[in-house]
Amino acid sequence: MRRITCFILGLLMFTTTAAADWYIQFESKEVTAGQQNATIELSAAWEVKLMTLEVPIVVRSLDPGAFWTGTLPYDSTGLNDDFGVTWNWADPDWADLFQTVFPGEGCATPGELYDGNSPDNFDIAAVAMLSRAKPQPDGRTVLTLHFAVTETPGQFEFDTACFQPASTTYRMFTDPSIDRGPLGTGECSFTKGVITIVPCECSMRGDTDANGLVDPSDIVTLVNYLFYGGPAPVTDLDCPTYGQADTNCDGRTNVADIAALIRYIFRDITATLCNPCAEGTP
Numbered sequence: 001m002r003r004i005t006c007f008i009l010g011l012l013m014f015t016t017t018a019a020a021d022w023y024i025q026f027e028s029k030e031v032t033a034g035q036q037n038a039t040i041e042l043s044a045a046w047e048v049k050l051m052t053l054e055v056p057i058v059v060r061s062l063d064p065g066a067f068w069t070g071t072l073p074y075d076s077t078g079l080n081d082d083f084g085v086t087w088n089w090a091d092p093d094w095a096d097l098f099q100t101v102f103p104g105e106g107c108a109t110p111g112e113l114y115d116g117n118s119p120d121n122f123d124i125a126a127v128a129m130l131s132r133a134k135p136q137p138d139g140r141t142v143l144t145l146h147f148a149v150t151e152t153p154g155q156f157e158f159d160t161a162c163f164q165p166a167s168t169t170y171r172m173f174t175d176p177s178i179d180r181g182p183l184g185t186g187e188c189s190f191t192k193g194v195i196t197i198v199p200c201e202c203s204m205r206g207d208t209d210a211n212g213l214v215d216p217s218d219i220v221t222l223v224n225y226l227f228y229g230g231p232a233p234v235t236d237l238d239c240p241t242y243g244q245a246d247t248n249c250d251g252r253t254n255v256a257d258i259a260a261l262i263r264y265i266f267r268d269i270t271a272t273l274c275n276p277c278a279e280g281t282p
């Protein structure tokens with residue numbers, strides 16, 4: 001009986017592991033309305049040495065007005081001319097984000113310009129040069145995109161879509177050349193990512209004692225807490241950072257926040273406290 005149980009457990013583990021070893025996936029997450037430093041990670045898993053990864057992408061609003069905005073991530077030359085793109089790739093010079101004037105030309109569903117108006121099409125292509133990319137059966141982040149989001153609550157998504165007749169879907173070529181995507185052997189799955197923009201109402205920043213005013217008593221509260229074991233500042237759960245005591249939005253409550261409060265209250269009438277809604281979650 002014990003032997004049978006072990007066999008079944010082993011089979012279950014094997015099945016679970018095998019199913020998870022080939023994938024390309026975006027994360028899904030919440031960001032705050034107007035957040036300037038939002039990110040999305042693309043991760044992938046592969047079992048044998050990898051040669052190339054190509055993921056044609058469409059970014060589309062699921063709710064009108066909820067979208068990315070500002071300067072969109074780009075990396076088209078491989079020569080340090082990039083913005084908002086962090087590669088976790090052995091050969092970053094051989095990894096790019098392509099945008100063309102006519103994305104989707106020749107595809108069954110036409111694409112649209114990469115211009116901050118939904119939808120935006122582009123193509124992620126990464127080549128592992130001489131070293132190839134070592135097997136990553138547990139998966140790892142390959143790429144992080146950095147961007148700002150609109151003030152409109154709602155959702156938008158990063159999905160895969162035909163980019164050109166030669167790039168109709170995602171592809172993962174391993175060494176020797178076998179496409180593990182849907183046009184090849186098909187082990188590799190794709191998971192789209194959904195960004196949910198939630199309203200941000202963090203009006204109490206600096207008001208560490210939550211009495212409705214930002215005044216010297218808030219400095220006292222913070223000093224007592226940090227140096228004399230006093231009670232923790234009130235935390236506003238609507239704030240994306242650590243509440244109203246984090247007056248410089250770096251995700252920590254420390255002496256720098258006291259300095260920011262002193263400057264704001266006493267020293268500089270032009271000083272403002274950080275806007276945690278714009279900064280978002282650290």
Ligand SMILES: [Ca+2]
Pocket residue numbers: 112113114115116117118119120121
């Ligand atoms: Ca567009």
Ligand SMILES: [Ca+2]
Pocket residue numbers: 206207208209210211212213214215217218
């Ligand atoms: Ca106060």
Ligand SMILES: [Ca+2]
Pocket residue numbers: 245246247248249250251252253254256257
């Ligand atoms: Ca801080």
